[in-house]
Amino acid sequence: MTSISSQYSLYPTVLTTTTSNWTLVSALNSDHLCVVAMHATAGNHSVVLRGFSSYGAWGIWNPWFDQYEYYTIDGTYVPMGYNSSNYSYTPYMHAYNF
Secondary structure (H helix, E strand, C coil): CHHHHHCCCCCCEECCCCCCHHHHHHHHHCCCCEEEEEEECCEEEEEEEEEECCCCEEEEECCCCCCCEEEECCCCECCCCCCCCCCCEEEEEEEECC
16 A cells, blocks of 8 residues: 555555544544555455544445445444445554545
């Protein structure tokens, strides 16, 4: 991710773990892109954080869909049209400050 970013003079913070919600909210408030790598038994997937709500949800863009989705902060993400027994993703890595 960092090698592609550097081609566009972007130098994000890429972690091999997750960071605090406060760090992600601060990055979003500064208009920086945040990417969440997620893991499930069905495999790994990444989504882009678009924002957050005062109700405790992340707004995300999942490249699988045309519509934006939400999942609970500190919760698991189940993609639209799927159930949690098949696809229940949990964050395991963050990249932010693009």
